[in-house]
Amino acid sequence: AQSVTQLDSHVSVSEGTPVLLRCNYSSSYSPSLFWYVQHPNKGLQLLLKYTSAATLVKGINGFEAEFKKSETSFHLTKPSAHMSDAAEYFCVVSAYGQNFVFGPGTRLSVLP
Amino acid sequence: NAGVTQTPKFRVLKTGQSMTLLCAQDMNHEYMYWYRQDPGMGLRLIHYSVGEGTTAKGEVPDGYNVSRLKKQNFLLGLESAAPSQTSVYFCASSYGMWGTSNENYGYTFGSGTRLTVV
Numbered sequence: 001a002q003s004v005t006q007l008d009s010h011v012s013v014s015e016g017t018p019v020l021l022r023c024n025y026s027s028s029y030s031p032s033l034f035w036y037v038q039h040p041n042k043g044l045q046l047l048l049k050y051t052s053a054a055t056l057v058k059g060i061n062g063f064e065a066e067f068k069k070s071e072t073s074f075h076l077t078k079p080s081a082h083m084s085d086a087a088e089y090f091c092v093v094s095a096y097g098q099n100f101v102f103g104p105g106t107r108l109s110v111l112p
Numbered sequence: 113n114a115g116v117t118q119t120p121k122f123r124v125l126k127t128g129q130s131m132t133l134l135c136a137q138d139m140n141h142e143y144m145y146w147y148r149q150d151p152g153m154g155l156r157l158i159h160y161s162v163g164e165g166t167t168a169k170g171e172v173p174d175g176y177n178v179s180r181l182k183k184q185n186f187l188l189g190l191e192s193a194a195p196s197q198t199s200v201y202f203c204a205s206s207y208g209m210w211g212t213s214n215e216n217y218g219y220t221f222g223s224g225t226r227l228t229v230v
Contacts, residue, residue, distance in 0.1 A: 004154075009152065034218060036221075041223075041224075042223055042224075043116075043202060043221040043222050043223040043224055044155075044202065044204075044219075044221040045221070046218045046219075049218055090154060090155070099157055099170070099171070100145075100155075100157070100219070102147075102154035102155040102156075103154050104152050104153055104154045105152070105154055
């Protein structure tokens, strides 16, 4: 069985400060991990993915995430937040032959 | 532009009415999925298809039916709408099963259908 926990339902940062969105997962198999972003009234867009290659993954718009097997974590970071980063972010776990499992989402607010 | 197109974008139904949501993809993806999104619950899988002519139940299939008569289209039907089906519905497609393959990981999502049942 697989599960995803996103530790914060809402994160608020000031523009220009770092972003940290936390994700912990549980999986019986070696997982693939994803972060998706959803802007208001839009579909989900893939930010980045980990698929058993490099543990530090770089995505679009300056985001990156680090896979830490010992901590079962896949936290999303960005050095400097931009107003356009305000959105809902979903952490997703998948193992080969298993359904995608979505976390409940973290809403990121960016204050001017 | 290539991608996943969902119609309609918005719909209001009365309890007991029926409707069909259409999902179309032009990427020749074999796998297609229907999800519903509810606040604080992420996305939950309703039904999915592993190819033309096939369908299978996901996590929350009750009250929904699906059909995949053509590879590029995946239809989601509500036979008798209930207020509990008020949600945002997303269609997705992928190259490999559950979005995993050696070539192209992940899903491509449509922009969603916001359905309200009153």
